[in-house]
Every structure is written in structure tokens, then in C-alpha cells.
Amino acid sequence: MNSTGTGEALILEVLAHPEDDNVRRVYADWLDDEGLHERAELIRTQLGLEALGDLDPGREPLLRRERELLGRQDTDWHGPPLPGLRLTYRRGLPEGVEGSLADLARHAEALLRSAPITQATLRDLDDHAALLVLKESRLPGQLREVRILGQE
Numbered sequence: 001m002n003s004t005g006t007g008e009a010l011i012l013e014v015l016a017h018p019e020d021d022n023v024r025r026v027y028a029d030w031l032d033d034e035g036l037h038e039r040a041e042l043i044r045t046q047l048g049l050e051a052l053g054d055l056d057p058g059r060e061p062l063l064r065r066e067r068e069l070l071g072r073q074d075t076d077w078h079g080p081p082l083p084g085l086r087l088t089y090r091r092g093l094p095e096g097v098e099g100s101l102a103d104l105a106r107h108a109e110a111l112l113r114s115a116p117i118t119q120a121t122l123r124d125l126d127d128h129a130a131l132l133v134l135k136e137s138r139l140p141g142q143l144r145e146v147r148i149l150g151q152e
Contacts, residue, residue, distance in 0.1 A: 006030060011114065014093065018116035021047055024092055042069045043092025050091060082107045087115070095119060105130040108137035117142060123149040 010027040017023050024043050031040035049062050070089060084103030088096035094115035097104060101122050104111075111117050120143055125131070134140065 007034070015112075015116055018095075018118065021050075021091065028092065038069055038072065039092075042066070042073070042089065045069065046090060046092045080110060082110060085111075088119075096121070098122075100124040100127070100130075101134065102127045102130040104139075105134040105137070108134055108139040112138055112142070119143065119145040119147075121147040121149060 007027075007030060010023070010030055013023050014020075014027060024047060028040040028043040031037070031043070045062050045066050049059065049066065052059050052062070082103075085097050085099040085107055087094035088098070090096070094111075095117060096119040097111060097117050098121040101124055104120060104122060105127075117139065120139075125148065
């Protein structure tokens with residue numbers, strides 16, 4: 001299997017087993033081997049944060065490093081750019097998405113192929129056509145939490 005194929009296979013494994021941190025660690029090792037050190041470090045940093053209690057003195061350096069890494073991330077860390085959507089990371093990969101219903105519907109399939117999205121924050125819910133498109137995708141079955149932003 002070529003290097004790109006290995007990376008795609010590892011992402012598919014993460015998507016199939018989103019709660020298995022060992023799969024994420026293997027993916028981080030592969031990223032390091034490919035020279036994508038900051039992506040690998042983000043996975044390890046966020047996994048480290050998950051393992052620490054809120055009052056653990058080791059949290060602050062990890063939180064600082066997490067902010068640095070997220071501030072420098074490439075827009076293509078997890079697939080093509082997704083205009084109109086903002087991703088939030090947990091355990092090194094995007095697990096949350098925020099945007100309009102229309103933007104989420106437009107990018108649902110790309111999200112499903114590249115990230116274990118389990119949380120969505122939506123706005124502009126009055127787009128019935130987008131609601132139908134989103135309903136036909138597999139994304140709603142993957143979501144564990146949906147937040148609705150107030151309508152102004």
C-alpha cells in the first residue's frame with residue numbers, strides 16, 4: 001500500500017472506531033513518519049489533555065501547546081477547505097462543526113470522509129432544501145449532539 005493509501009486507511013479506521021485512542025496514536029505515528037509533525041503532535045497533545053484532570057498542573061503547558069498548534073494549522077489538515085464551516089478539534093481530529101444548515105448540507109459528504117464529526121452547531125435553519133439534502137446524508141446518524149444558535 002502506498003503512503004497516501006495508508007493514511008486514508010488509517011482515517012477510515014478512526015472513522016470506524018472514533019473512541020479508540022490507540023487508532024489515533026497509530027495515525028499520529030504515521031503522520032510523524034510522513035513529516036507532518038504538528039498534526040501528529042496535536043493528536044498526542046489533545047489525547048494527553050483528555051487523560052489529565054481539570055486541576056492537574058500538567059494541563060497548562062499542554063493547553064498552551066494546543067493553542068499554538070491550532071493557531072498554525074493548515075486549512076487542508078483534514079481534507080479540502082469547507083467554506084462557511086468552522087471545525088473544532090478533540091483528541092487531535094475535527095469532532096465538531098459550526099455553520100449554517102446550507103453549508104453543512106453542502107459539505108456533509110466531505111466531512112464524513114475526513115473526520116469523526118459527532119457534534120454540530122447550526123444556524124439559519126429556515127433553508128428547507130438544505131434540510132432535505134442533509135437528511136439524505138449519513139451525517140445525522142453520526143451526530144451525538146446538535147446545538148441550534150438563536151435566530152435573530
